[in-house]
Amino acid sequence: MAEPDPMELLADAFDGEPSPFGPRGLLVLRARPSRAFARDALVCEQGSKPLHAALDAEGREVHAELPADLAEFPAAAVCLTRARAENRANLARAWAKTAEGGRLFVSGAKTDGIESLQKALRKEGLEVEAAPRRHGRVLSLVRQGEAPALFAQWLEEAAAAPRVHGLGRDFVTAAGVFSWDKVDPGSALLAEALPPLKGAVADLGAGWGFLSARILESADVASLDLVEAEHAALACAQANLSDPRARFHWADVRAMPLPRASHETVVANPPFHDGREVSLALGTAFLEAAARLLKPSGRLWLVANRTLPYEKVLERAFVEWSEVGGDGAYKLLCAARPRPPAARGRQAR
Ligand SMILES: C[S@@+](CC[C@H](N)C(=O)[O-])C[C@H]1O[C@@H](n2cnc3c(N)ncnc32)[C@H](O)[C@@H]1O
Incomplete structure (x- = not known):
């Protein structure tokens, strides 16, 4: 059984709405190509050259590394990879790039560790909604108030x-x-x-x-x-x-x-x-x-x-x-x- 693609799981979570947060409304870290989203709906970060080139070919705004001067987004999403430390740091970065009251999404396969991430977020007192899908899930939470202390720790771990x-x-x-x-x-x-x-x-x-x-x-x-x-x-x-x-x-x-x-x-x-x-x-x-x-x-x-x-x-x-x-x-x-x-x-x- 092929593993679910986090980008397709994410698209599923929006019930096929191609532009869920309007033009440039959704920041996606470790974005992957997807026909489900309107061309201008996303701002993407992807450091893998083949995926970066595929996003570029879809006509998307895509950065190898997000420029520091981009304004906050109404919503941000993290597509999980196999690398736990990177996933955690990306979640903390996505929080920092989401406007107060905005939505944060995390999308991944069970094998990417989405369940343990959900547990860690709930343990931190965050209200996390989970939309289970076959072999994966999409988590969603509201970005409100100060960043959880855990996020600062995850960022430090990745930056060291x-x-x-x-x-x-x-x-x-x-x-x-x-x-x-x-x-x-x-x-x-x-x-x-x-x-x-x-x-x-x-x-x-x-x-x-x-x-x-x-x-x-x-x-x-x-x-x-x-x-x-x-x-x-x-x-x-x-x-x-x-x-x-x-x-x-x-x-x-x-x-x-x-x-x-x-x-x-x-x-x-x-x-x-x-x-x-x-x-x-x-x-x-x-x-x-x-x-x-x-x-x-x-x-x-x-x-x-x-x-x-x-x-x-x-x-x-x-x-x-x-x-x-x-x-x-x-x-x-x-x-x-x-x-x-x-x-x-x-x-x-
Ligand atoms: C097995 S690792 C070897 C890395 C390094 N040479 C070493 O010995 O530690 C293979 C490397 O190929 C890179 N890689 C994967 N796909 C690639 C591609 N299509 N073009 C260029 N490099 C790629 C990976 O990111 C990874 O760093």
Whole structure:
């Protein structure tokens, strides 16, 4: 059973009313595309590039980060993600952006922790209405008086930029970004295995910059392109890497901003979730993007969960590939000699 989309749950809660609070009346944090709302009904915040681009294509006002100078809204909504600390901080931010007497909504699947959020709000003495839906619910409350003390605590927790230790130094991370509280074990394995690199290198799905920091240890690396879809993660990477060789791209690898056949090496720990769903397609797109980005003599270094069948994709996209290490949970793969696009098609048949 597919999980409910928080944006569709939210639309349901308004019984199909396309503009429930008038033009620009509803602020939505972590907004997602939806045909249910009128084009000008929403002001959206979304830091994920693919979702941001989809909202933009719907003609919506969408910000990667809400500008500080926006006036208060008659109503605000939070679409939950899997990241508890981010959800809590977004709820506190939504309260702060709602006018006195306005309405606040929280929309999410049970698996996003909507029930525990409801409990926490009620424990704080807030009157919360809940509209249960299949596998999810929408909470609604009136924004009245001072912000609950709990909200200040949630904001502080999210703002206290977490620090992760790795490669003999500290990195800043942020609530909601991948592996915010520790170095990912797969990335740690790949970091240990990487040989000295040179020339133009790209880190696809660079996150807060752990693998990039490792890559920049090679003195012969001339430039490093970090491609990352999450705005907050890329901002952490920028804070973590002051090396002038690093170039930061807030981008979806499926809409690659870098030229073909331009890089000596690509390094990646591809995601295996596309938004809320487990997806092999997104990881496959990473490998195909790497093949396009590499020079004919270029090489891809990859770490993946052992269960993911990326070998078939490598076979299609590269002339040579091999497993070069790993452990029970992860495999390290190295691929060379990217096939030209036409040959990739023939290989697939
Ligand atoms: C498995 S994590 C690896 C992060 C980082 N390289 C590390 O080792 O800690 C995959 C990263 O890919 C990013 N990502 C997901 N979808 C993406 C896309 N379509 N384009 C670019 N990056 C994406 C995620 O935000 C996440 O930071």
